[in-house]
Amino acid sequence: MLTLRSTASAVARRARGSACRLPAIYGRTLPRATIAVDIVARREYGSPSSDSISTRSTVVQLLSNIGSKREVQQYLSHFSSVSSQQFAVIKVGGAIITEHLESLTSALAFLNHVGLFPVVVHGAGPQLNKLLEDAGVEPQFEEGIRVTDGKTLAVARKLFLEENLKLVEKLEELGVRARPITSGVFSADYLDKQKYDLVGRINKVNKGPIEAAINAGCLPILTSMAETPEGQVLNVNADVAAGELARELEPLKIVYLSEKGGLFNADTNEKISAINLDEEYDHIMSQWWCRYGTRLKIKEIKELLDGLPRTSSVAIIHPADLQKELFTDTGAGTLIRRGNKLTTASALSDFEDLEKLKDVLVRDREGLDARATVDRYVEGLKLREFKAYFDDPMDALAIVLPPTSSTSFSNLVTFTITKAGWLTNVADNAFAAIKKDYPKLVWTVKEDDENLTWFFDKAEGSLSKDGEVMFWYGIENSDEIKELMIEFTKHGRSMLGDSNLEARLQRAAMAASGMSASVKASSAQVQQARAFSTSARRPLSKSSRLTRSSTLSRGYATTTNPNPPFGNKNSSNTQPAKVALIGARGYTGQALINLLNAHPNMDLRHVSSRELAGQKLKGYDKRDITYENLTAEDVRRMEQNGEIDCWVMALPNGVCKPFVDAIEEGRGPQNSVIVDLSADYRFDSKWTYGLPELVNRADIAKATRISNPGCYATAAQLGIAPLVPFLGGSPTIFGVSGYSGAGTKPSPKNDVQNLLDNIIPYSLTDHIHEREISTQLGVEVAFIPHVAVWFQGIHHTINIPLRDSMTSRDIRQLYQERYAGEKLVKVTGEPPLVKAISGKHGVQIGGFGVHSSGKRVVVCATIDNLLKGAATQCLQNMNLALGFAEYEGIPLD
Template identity: 50%
Template sequence: MHTVRRIYTASPKLHLPATIVAGGRRATVKPISSSSRAYQHATQTDRDTITRLLYSIGSKKEVERYLRIFSASSHPSHPAKFAVIKVGGAVLDQLDELALSLSFLYRVGLYPVVLHGGGPQLNTIIEAEGIIPDYIDGIRITDAKTLQIARRVFLEENLRLVTALEKLGARARPITSGVFTADYLHQEKYGLVGKIIKVDKRPLEASIRAGALPILTSLAETADGQILNVNADVAAGELAKELEPLKIVYLNEHGGLYHGVTKEKLDVINLDEDFNSLMKEEWVKYGTKLKLREIKELLDHLPRTSSVAIISADSLQKELFTDSGAGTLIRRGYKLFKHDSLEAVGADRLRQVIHDRDPDVISGYSSVSGALTELSKTPYTIYGDEPFDVVAIVSHPPNEIPVMTRFLPSRSGILNSVVENVFNAIKKDHRKLFWTARADDENRAWHFEKADGSFTRAGKSLFWYGIQDINEVERVVRDFEAKGRIERSYLPVNPPPGHRVAASGVATRGSRSTSQRVALIGARGYTGQALINILSTHPHLDLAHVSSRELAGFALQGYSKNSGLKYEALSTEDVERMEETGMIDAWIMALPNGVCKPFVDAIDRGTVKRANTPGKKPSVVIDLGGDYRFENGWTYGLPEVYGRSSIASATRIANPGCFATSSQLLMAPLLPYLDLSAPPTVFGVSGYSGGGTKAGEKAADGRPTTVAKVDPEGLAGGVRPYSLTDHLHEREVGHHLSSLLESGSSIRPAFIPTVAPWFSGILSVLSAPMTKEMRASDVKELFQEQYKGDKLINVQSTIPALGEIENWHGWRAGGFQVHSSGQRAVIVGGLDNLLKGAATQCIQNLNIALGYDEYAGIPLGA
């Protein structure tokens, strides 16, 4: 299966100015009434809200990129360039889902041209009237009575869809004639069936300029006015040839095409390679054969970068706004080449590709001439496709393991999955392979998915496949270094005594072998010890330095990877030097509020100096305190609410507070429905470990000890509310959740913290007034939808109990109830304040930032 297969038409004539025209029309200059302002505000609110909802199906970067591309297609001079969506008759029976998906696009200012069929509905009626449907080559034979019924059915289905859209607030215009002009396809053979000879796009463009979705039937007229039936797939193809849209989508009830024997969904069909063999398959017949034939004819007419997606109605947003897409993708495909000489490829052409795409050449780390000189050292093969969207160079001396020295995809090569085709061609030739990529490569996830393991060191990663034994990997890498086949060492530097990293035998994201060096500053408290416990079994992260002034010189306890590791008292000068020389890959600041800045400033100074050394990238810094949670330039690390993409590219991450984590997880699913005029309230009860530690009596060996600032005896078995107003977490929650609201809106939650006589664990109760009446089951469904796929989130019916959250690394939500008014929801959330509220969340963020599996090293058992 292809992991990245996004395709959109990229013909030069479609590179349009990025003009967004509300309602498909250019506004004239005139005084704006209050009602107009209200309409414009509501329209923008809809767009902003739905745009934020899109972030739940893809990264913010993906969604914004496609919105920008699609919005550019809505230019007044050619407004119908966005998409042609063909709706199968069976999909019309899923009318609510279909209308919802189309209105979704309308509300973000996108206007697809929608054309529907009606075959199943037509068959039901004509069979009831004693007419047996008859087909030749997938084309319905149409006599006068059948056409009469077909016209009635198409008009009724058209009106049903238009009505459903307008009930959802999306304007739609029925267009049942005037678009397709046809001749008889073969009157004696097929009867009243048309072959389209002309498409008039003016009614479509007029509809879009008027701010309405055009909804077409697949009926055509002759020049003399005779109505003819046209297969909907054929009509959609002719429409797409005329409009050359960015997207061509066929909606069917199955969500794609399926192999007739294996019953497996066909993810991608490359017509250049697969068409002839598919058409010979016994299960490809009737409508399927006609559909494939018409799609091939369509794509032969359009630029090679065009494609057709066959999906279900509920996958429309995923297909349009994510790189992974949905359903079955049909494209012409790309012819590949492989040559063992520069002359066969063309030196000038290859030189230009290296100049334009090689990140080391672009950064000045190496030169084009140096890259070409390397080709004279060993036998090599150059792989690529005819348009040079992807070029790869593999060095393979006799009896040695090959190294892919260059892998240079263009943006089109990535979006059109040419990278997959080229890499698969390499894998056919080489059972084992090593290659490198920069740690800031925007497609780094693709490399991890293709590799059996990797080493990462100072801004670059070395990947491999075909070797499962880490000892063999190390021997191969040392041989590469000795022969100059790789430019630097990727092996772990000074690994802890007796410690050996392990390579995984499964080529999936996160299955990598590496040894990233972590420094923990402020390790004396409860959170510091929780971090040490997790890092002790983490497959990719090793503690290199642990700093605590009070414990300097004492052995670190509880860390199994290196029994000889001792606490240090690192100064800011030490920290700056370590960052400058690249000794540390990640810093964790587990310090009290207000004392972190000197160390971060030292790291920043070291980063500036480190940047002057080619190939050395800044380390990642995570602050567990509250000093940087409102700071520009720092990424707020709550992935389940704000997404992973910003964390993945961040080097400065602010870890949320424990109460703030639970509060935001409670509010996020309800955000579109919260009554901002009556802010929500969270009552939170935390174990006393949340109050931190203070110095205790020294142990017998002189080691300083710590005790809780608040203890059960001081609480006398009860609970103690504190910081009843203006708590830091109250401001933190409001500040960050407001960033998800429309511009100018904000949320001001009330928060009441309380400390209880148990050690760890937070129970938070949210009381949230809402603008929409809901049932408890509706609220629970919102939570299930929001957090599906999040392995550290558990949505349950019962109220989370303390025993369920103590020492558990995730967050639980339950006890869903709604007030009798239907407009106030009450939900209970629970987490361990030392784990998901601090240490676990820190590791989660660190994994994402360093490119590992998000949950690496984190126990996932409930």
């Protein structure tokens, strides 16, 4: 364990002597590899003194506890290479000020104490929502933009000034000079006065006040408010303001502080460590999980970085991780940069300028014969198949020799990166490209290389001997590993390559050993390697041994999951899917037919109904279809012939098994998708439960057997799910459905005359949906269904016991955060109404009435049982499983 307080004090005493006034430097007691380092130094205002210089030295030493001293010094040198206002623009959301003020101000103080001046711009959205709510004003948004009338602006302006002062005062308490800048920076005109009222579009940024603050030794703290030429104050989004600042200042870093700490890949539920836009943008934007806020954020960041120097990058991080993100190679959040697009070559003729290639190879060679050696090396490439990877300026160059007839693995023989290449992280990009092309790779590095752990991060195994380390990945065959160990321990570099490039290539060309791998990895080459992990540093034993790399390096979104999330299905599918509907007589079947009719990529081919066989299908315009009475044998034959891509079972419970069995028996080349709308397979572990808002969408996308959730069950689960971690008992669900939920077969439950002025309870205990809800949520619930006189639509009133006391506002915020970006879930303050949901394709959740004890809340949820409760949800599942956009063909309100 490392105690930062005692360490800092000891360093300071040695630097200045016990009689000197010491800065009050403190931090939490943390393991060495832990990130959270809160540094605060109280100092006198004024020009830099020996105290402040010593403070910087102390802080740098403390910062080295979260990374290597090399990393810290390199990044400080990098950040200090530009003017102060070009270091970083940091956007601070209102929630960060409210919930993480200590972490935020400690991080900003930290930066200031090493001589850096980030430009901070903040918002106050959550606080404004609360103030408006307390004032009885419902916040209004149009296309995600807050409509700002005069009353709202007055409240917002007062709030912004208060939040700005709160941040400034807290920094001042920590000994950091901070200057509030609440006007004079952003000039704007109206975004759309008729639509948004007092909302501005920034048209000019005046950096004079920012430069004046920094020149006076103060951190500039800006509000996201703008003024028109006439002096009218306008509200602007803080993200937009930060972007405009970045365009004017061209900083090295644009930092968005986020409580989530980054962007996440929904396939793996892992944080996306880094995105290289030049290489990965199109791939990322094609992923099913890249939608709504995530999609918009990445698109806006690309547009921003396209107009900035390549050295600029965007980081999305938690405020407590700011130091690690900025000063270590591994980073902490999501790093987004343009990167340099790689080119490949498999022959010397593929290089436009052969002399430039030689110049690149010479730059890391030592000795008077360097040029002659490189000439022989290039000549040697003519004798051997190879593949080279390089960017346009050739800041990065890697050369790989493919497997020979005697080996199954490839050899990385050249790997050279300039300082500029490391700053734009082409090294990781190049290695990722190599790994895609070559599943098995071997290379060697000197044991004393200070960046050795970067190679550990890239390797799956290693072996050390006589000052050399051999690395590999993808080699799992024990005989191959044994061969590598024997050759390396017996012959060392004489078999695996040495510093003589010519000899190395000649040996490779003759395939004498079949594995010639030597990577020159000097400190000049691999400095600032982003994928470096200082916590992974380990001494290498002089005895030969295998070492598995257990560190997590900064990876890429495409290498996190290089395969499409849909298995064999194309995520950008443009071929119409052939659909067969079994059981189309009911209300749900007709609702689905209507949706398929409007879908650009669904081709309904067969509709089966015993009662309607021989009649023309109405409501479908793409082709003439006649109802059929398909038998199980018909279905087996059609499946065997590959005639159908997706089968939809719209049959009553307990009826569809013979058809499913027939599809299984006749499984042909298509391996078609089945979506079952009944309850028959909702408890079958071999089937995927298709509730996209609560189930991992990747599981649905990869599935061929999907059980569509029940209507009651869908609304109930969405109404309870955000509170499952806070439950203090079993929820009780009082549900009322329109009579369409009772089906088309005549019964007292769908007899309008019987329902008139009436409500009918049924299946008061042990209803199938009660089991379904309990199974999926993992908690026992009580469900009491009823039917009423309206045709379609369900209302749930859900009583939920709470473990701890909570407020209505806290609960509502939980739901808003949980369903943020979900197009078919709407969270409202008031209890939703059936007449408002009937004919709509989503779910509405509201009410949030909390008992006076704070230990019980009543949540209301509404759903159209024929649409999101059945047909719409079915289409969501079909889209995902067949490789189309999830909401394709679904009218969105």
